[in-house]
Amino acid sequence: GQNIxxxxxxxxxxxxxxxxxxxxxxxxFNGLFWYQQHAGEAPTFLSYNVLDGLxxxxxxxxxxxxxxxxxxxxxxxxxxKDSASYLCSPGTYKYIFGTGTRLKVLA
Amino acid sequence: GAGVSQSxxxxxxxxxxxxALRCDPxxxHVSLFWYQQALGQGPEFLTYFQNxxxxxxxxxxxxxxxxxxxxxxxxxxxxxRTQQEDSAVYLCASSLExxxxxxxxxxxxxxxxxxx
Numbered sequence: 690g691q692n693i694x695x696x697x698x699x700x701x702x703x704x705x706x707x708x709x710x711x712x713x714x715x716x717x718f719n720g721l722f723w724y725q726q727h728a729g730e731a732p733t734f735l736s737y738n739v740l741d742g743l744x745x746x747x748x749x750x751x752x753x754x755x756x757x758x759x760x761x762x763x764x765x766x767x768x769x770k771d772s773a774s775y776l777c778s779p780g781t782y783k784y785i786f787g788t789g790t791r792l793k794v795l796a
Numbered sequence: 797g798a799g800v801s802q803s804x805x806x807x808x809x810x811x812x813x814x815x816a817l818r819c820d821p822x823x824x825h826v827s828l829f830w831y832q833q834a835l836g837q838g839p840e841f842l843t844y845f846q847n848x849x850x851x852x853x854x855x856x857x858x859x860x861x862x863x864x865x866x867x868x869x870x871x872x873x874x875x876x877r878t879q880q881e882d883s884a885v886y887l888c889a890s891s892l893e894x895x896x897x898x899x900x901x902x903x904x905x906x907x908x909x910x911x912x
Contacts, residue, residue, distance in 0.1 A: 719898040731800075731887065731903035732839070739898075776838050780898045783852065784829060784889075786838035 691715045693787035695777050700793045701767055709762045709790045711777030719780040721753050721760045726774045726789065735762070737780075767794050798822075802888050802904035809878045809911050817873045817907045819888030826894040829901065830863055830873050831887040839887055845871060846894045857882075878911045885909070 692714040701707040713721070720739035724732035738744050738753035738760065750763040762775055774789040801820040809815050821828050827846055831839035832855075841855040847868035856863070860879075865871040875882055885908050889901040 722900060724901075731905050732901075733903070734900040737900060774838075783841045783844060783855075784901055785841055786831075788836075789838045791836075 691785055693777055695787040695790045698791045702795050703767055705767050706765050709775050711760045713758050713779045715779040715781050717781045722778040722780060723751055723762045724776040726776060732776055769794050800888055800890055800902050800904035802907050804907060807907055807909045811911055813878050814876045815878055817886050819871045819904060821890030822902055825890035825892050827891040828865055828871050829889045833885045833887055880911050883909055883911045
C-alpha cells in the first residue's frame with residue numbers, strides 16, 4: 690500500500706530555520722517531490738530528489754534517504770511569504786501526496 | 797498556453813445536478829492528472845491520462861465520476877447526480893512526458909465545487 694506521513698502543522702518565527710519531515714512507504718518509488726501551496730492557490734514545484742543526500746536551492750534544501758523512506762524540506766531565513774502548506778509527494782506514476790504540513794511564520 | 801487552465805473557477809450545484817469541469821493543460825504535455833482536494837488535506841489522486849488513454853481511474857470515488865480526454869489535450873471531469881460529499885477543490889495537473897518518467901507537475905488553479 691501507499692502511506693505518507695507529515696506533521697499537520699508547524700509554527701516558526703521570521704528569520705528562523707524550520708525542517709519539515711516526511712516518511713513514506715510506496716511501491717514503484719522513483720524519487721521524491723516537494724510542492725508549496727498557498728491558501729486558495731495551486732501547488733507549485735519546489736524540489737525533486739532522486740538520489741540520497743541533500744539538494745540545496747537558495748533558502749530551500751531537500752534531503753532524501755531512500756533506504757529509510759525519509760525526506761525533509763529545510764527552509765532557512767524564513768519570511769512571512771513562506772506561510773503555506775508543504776506537500777510531500779513520493780514519485781510513483783500516480784504522484785500521490787501527503788496531507789501537507791501547514792507552516793505559519795510569525796513576525 | 798502559458799499554464800494549466802481550469803474552468804470554471806467556482807461552481808455551485810444543487811444536490812442531484814450534473815457538473816462538468818474543464819482542464820486545458822500546457823500545450824504538448826503528455827500526462828494529465830485529476831485530483832480532489834478537501835479543505836486542509838493534500839490532493840487525492842482521481843485519474844491519470846497519457847495522451848487520450850485513461851491509464852488509471854482507480855481514484856474515482858464512484859461511478860458518478862467520469863473523465864475523458866478525447867483528443868489528448870483538453871480534459872473534462874464530469875460528476876453526475878452531485879452529492880454534498882463531492883464538495884471540494886478539483887485540481888488538474890499536467891507533465892511533459894508520459895508514464896514512468898517522473899517529472900514535476902504543473903497545476904491549474906482548480907475548480908472549487910460546492911454542492912448545496
